[in-house]
Amino acid sequence: MKKKIAVILLTACLVTACGGSSQITTGNKPIADAVYTNDHVSLADYTNLKAEKKNYMITEKTIEDRIHEDLQEFAEYNSVSRPSQSKDYVQTDFKASIDGKVVVEETQYDIILGAEEFGKEFDEKLTNVSVGDELAFSLNFDNDFTDVEWAGNTVDFEIRVTDIQEELLPEPTDAFIRDNTSYGSYEEYIAAVRTLLEESFETESIQELQETLIQQVMDNSSMLQYTKDDYEQAKDTVNNAYLSYLDIFGMDDLDDVYEFLDVTKEDVEEEIQENLYRTLTIQAIIENEKFSLSDEEYEEGIRYYMEQTETESREEFLKTYGEDEIRAQLLEDKVLNFLVNQADITETDAEHDE
Numbered sequence: 001m002k003k004k005i006a007v008i009l010l011t012a013c014l015v016t017a018c019g020g021s022s023q024i025t026t027g028n029k030p031i032a033d034a035v036y037t038n039d040h041v042s043l044a045d046y047t048n049l050k051a052e053k054k055n056y057m058i059t060e061k062t063i064e065d066r067i068h069e070d071l072q073e074f075a076e077y078n079s080v081s082r083p084s085q086s087k088d089y090v091q092t093d094f095k096a097s098i099d100g101k102v103v104v105e106e107t108q109y110d111i112i113l114g115a116e117e118f119g120k121e122f123d124e125k126l127t128n129v130s131v132g133d134e135l136a137f138s139l140n141f142d143n144d145f146t147d148v149e150w151a152g153n154t155v156d157f158e159i160r161v162t163d164i165q166e167e168l169l170p171e172p173t174d175a176f177i178r179d180n181t182s183y184g185s186y187e188e189y190i191a192a193v194r195t196l197l198e199e200s201f202e203t204e205s206i207q208e209l210q211e212t213l214i215q216q217v218m219d220n221s222s223m224l225q226y227t228k229d230d231y232e233q234a235k236d237t238v239n240n241a242y243l244s245y246l247d248i249f250g251m252d253d254l255d256d257v258y259e260f261l262d263v264t265k266e267d268v269e270e271e272i273q274e275n276l277y278r279t280l281t282i283q284a285i286i287e288n289e290k291f292s293l294s295d296e297e298y299e300e301g302i303r304y305y306m307e308q309t310e311t312e313s314r315e316e317f318l319k320t321y322g323e324d325e326i327r328a329q330l331l332e333d334k335v336l337n338f339l340v341n342q343a344d345i346t347e348t349d350a351e352h353d354e
Contacts, residue, residue, distance in 0.1 A: 025225045034221075036288035040230075040280045043288065044220035047342040051216070053209045054350040056201035058194060062352065066193050071172060074180065077165040083128045084164045086114045090126050091163035097156045103149060108162065119145075126159070135159045148262045201352055210336040213343055214278060217285075223277045234276035238268060285335045293330055301330040 023039065030042035037043065077089060084090050094109035095102060113123050118139070125137055138156045145151040170176055174185045183189040245257045258268065285291075293301075302314065305326070311317040318326070 023225045023227055024231065026223050028222045028224055030224065031220070031222050036284060037224075038284055038287060040224055040226055041277075041284040042222040042224060043281065043284045044217060046213075046217045046285060046339060049213050049216050049339065049343045051209055051212045051343055051345055053345050053347045054205050055347055056205060056352040057349055058197050058201070059351075062197060063190065063193055066197060067172065067190075068169065070193075071169045072167075074170050076168045078168060080164050080166050081131075082164075083130050084113060084126060084161075086127070087167060088113050089165040089167065090129065090161060091165070092126075093160040093162060095158040096150075097158075098150070098153050103155075122157075125157075126161075129161050129164075131161050131164055133161045135161075149260065204352075206340070209340060209343075209345070213339040214281065214336060217339070218277055218281050221281060221284075223280060226276055226280060230276055230280070231272070234272050234279065237275055238271045282332055282335050285338070286331055289335075289338065291331055291334050291338075293327055293334075297334075298327065298330065301333070302326065305329075 028042075030037050031044060033045070034042040035045050080088075090111040090113060092109050092111060094104065094106050094111075096104040111117065111123070111126050113127055116123055119141070121139055125135060125139075129135065136156075136158050138154050140154050141147075141150045141152065143152040172186055172189070177183050177186050177189045181189060183192060239254060242254055242257050242261075242263075245251070245261070246254075249257065249260060251257055251260070258264070302317065305321075306312075306314065306317050309317070311320070
């Protein structure tokens with residue numbers, strides 16, 4: 001969540017685009033029932049929109065998973081001589097191939113049984129195996145599998161088990177909690193975990209709702225024209241979102257990243273246009289509602305985002321993001337909150353997808 005907020009702030013300057021260089025027309029016409037039209041967007045009514053807000057439930061498993069995550073900082077891992085079972089770390093010499101081409105080959109690759117990194121069926125293949133076992137099997141991956149290179153393909157695996165380790169977590173007694181956290185007891189710690197999860201889930205739910213609403217506005221409105229500067233800024237934003245993959249994948253340029261992710265030039269162009277249209281739509285709402293920031297709202301926004309990005313120094317925060325970008329982000333927040341406050345929202349309970 002904090003990383004996402006930082007990315008939002010870094011790209012917030014797009015909200016103030018809409019200026020400079022010649023206009024590029026889209027060929028679209030203004031909509032008949034527009035509530036506001038400027039040079040860039042013919043804006044549909046953005047009040048009384050209908051949307052669903054998911055209230056993510058805090059289950060015992062959710063809390064247990066969070067506690068497990070916290071305790072892993074203090075975990076020990078011991079090799080065992082028994083066959084592998086759920087929650088074990090199975091260390092492997094790992095090779096995966098598609099149509100005879102090796103796509104992954106690593107030594108000392110850990111498989112956490114139950115994490116389902118490669119799906120439930122894969123974990124089942126690595127359950128009840130012993131050190132020294134060699135496995136060769138193939139699995140079919142659905143089209144929506146997270147790894148785009150594997151999605152829709154049959155992957156052939158060659159795996160040799162080199163070690164099996166069990167994870168030993170400390171018992172979260174009152175004494176352990178007092179010695180290793182800022183809480184005075186296990187009960188106090190559990191209450192804090194629940195509160196943190198509630199806040200995190202609520203923030204995620206609201207962000208999903210906001211994006212649903214702004215997308216509805218975009219679907220019903222019409223982008224008329226934009227400047228080359230607007231386009232280039234949207235292009236930079238989209239490309240920058242992929243730049244982090246360069247180090248992760250050890251690649252030299254974005255074309256390699258796009259190829260690896262199976263992203264076409266048409267896909268990238270669609271993302272650029274979507275980003276551009278979203279920016280111009282938000283700017284049109286700001287203009288139509290005559291939104292501005294008071295000094296109090298600006299300072300409150302700085303305090304909020306400093307906390308979210310864990311920045312201690314106000315000077316450092318302003319230097320990192322810049323006043324214009326911060327103000328632009330806060331105005332965007334104002335628009336999205338306005339859409340929520342004006343909408344007809346149905347709330348439903350939902351399980352959180354981890």
